Amino acid sequence: xxxxxxxNERGFMLINVVFLTLITSFAAMILMNAAPRAxxxxxxxxxxxxxxxxxxFAELESLAAHGDISGSQPFxxxxxxxxxxxxxxxxxxxxxxxxxxxxxxxxxxxxxQVGDEEFEIETERTIGIVQE
Amino acid sequence: xxxxxxxxxxxxEFAIALPLLILLMYSxxxxxxxxxxxxxxxxxxxxxxxxxxxxxxxITNIARTAREVEVLSGGKVKFVYxxxxxxxxxxxxxxxxxxxxxxxxxxxxxxxMLYTKSGRSAPNxxxxxxNDGRYNNPMTGxxxxxxxxxxxxxxxxxxxxxxxxxxxxxxxxxxxxKIKLNTAVYMPSYKAGG
Numbered sequence: 626x627x628x629x630x631x632x633n634e635r636g637f638m639l640i641n642v643v644f645l646t647l648i649t650s651f652a653a654m655i656l657m658n659a660a661p662r663a664x665x666x667x668x669x670x671x672x673x674x675x676x677x678x679x680x681x682f683a684e685l686e687s688l689a690a691h692g693d694i695s696g697s698q699p700f701x702x703x704x705x706x707x708x709x710x711x712x713x714x715x716x717x718x719x720x721x722x723x724x725x726x727x728x729x730x731x732x733x734x735x736x737x738q739v740g741d742e743e744f745e746i747e748t749e750r751t752i753g754i755v756q757e
Numbered sequence: 758x759x760x761x762x763x764x765x766x767x768x769x770e771f772a773i774a775l776p777l778l779i780l781l782m783y784s785x786x787x788x789x790x791x792x793x794x795x796x797x798x799x800x801x802x803x804x805x806x807x808x809x810x811x812x813x814x815x816i817t818n819i820a821r822t823a824r825e826v827e828v829l830s831g832g833k834v835k836f837v838y839x840x841x842x843x844x845x846x847x848x849x850x851x852x853x854x855x856x857x858x859x860x861x862x863x864x865x866x867x868x869x870m871l872y873t874k875s876g877r878s879a880p881n882x883x884x885x886x887x888n889d890g891r892y893n894n895p896m897t898g899x900x901x902x903x904x905x906x907x908x909x910x911x912x913x914x915x916x917x918x919x920x921x922x923x924x925x926x927x928x929x930x931x932x933x934x935k936i937k938l939n940t941a942v943y944m945p946s947y948k949a950g951g
Contacts, residue, residue, distance in 0.1 A: 634766045676940035686943035687918040706939035
């Protein structure tokens with residue numbers, strides 16, 4: 626008799642296997658779905674940096690209407706714009722803008738640092754003098 | 758009540774598995790709520806960023822050819838900009854029933870204005886041709902994936918340098934995250950005083 630003691634419980638054991646598999650796969654689905662959703666704010670900072678580069682280009686264009694701009698230039702725009710709270714209000718990001726102009730081709734590089742990681746965008750444009 | 762099967766398997770099964778099941782489902786539900794609210798916040802942040810970028814691009818695009826910029830009270834900015842660059846001709850002809858400009862100096866007016874619609878708690882940005890006090894078709898806000906508000910839009914004109922400095926701060930009403938963008942545009946055809 627003892628040998629057949631579980632023979633009546635086969636249905637329960639099958640249901641156990643099916644349900645436990647379903648539950649663990651649901652858990653795995655939900656947790657694996659969460660993995661790529663970690664917050665990555667780099668696109669916001671890239672957009673901010675691009676706006677900053679455009680500000681520098683505008684200042685270069687304005688300067689070119691009056692005189693020579695060749696060589697390396699400091700950041701000519703509003704210095705308050707170099708600090709951004711777009712990542713987090715408690716963690717302000719400092720942007721560094723370097724500009725080199727050769728001929729009438731201007732290269733503006735914007736660098737910033739999040740934690741230990743360095744990021745950079747490089748933009749390039751021809752600066753022409755607009756005749757009235 | 759139970760047929761004696763010799764081991765009490767059914768009782769043992771439910772005594773152990775049911776509390777375990779309840780605990781497992783509870784923790785799964787908590788995790789899913791966290792994950793879905795994270796996704797909701799990220800969608801709202803995405804909408805915020807996209808709208809800020811759109812507003813900045815529209816303003817810099819129009820300011821590039823602006824002849825007059827007027828900063829009015831109440832968060833309004835008025836641009837008068839060139840559609841076609843100024844030449845000596847000043848007439849348009851009709852071709853196949855359409856109006857055609859030939860090197861004509863065509864000016865267009867564009868207002869950007871902040872306005873809080875009734876029933877809303879925060880202002881949206883509107884782009885309009887006339888300053889007639891009617892507000893429809895906002896540029897920002899009322900997005901299904903996350904509503905936003907515009908905290909301020911600051912335009913400063915440096916008349917000597919012919920530079921327009923634009924500062925825009927927007928805030929998501931879902932996550933209360935803020936995005937602030939600063940840029941500048943050189944306006945080659947700007948004339949001080951219009």
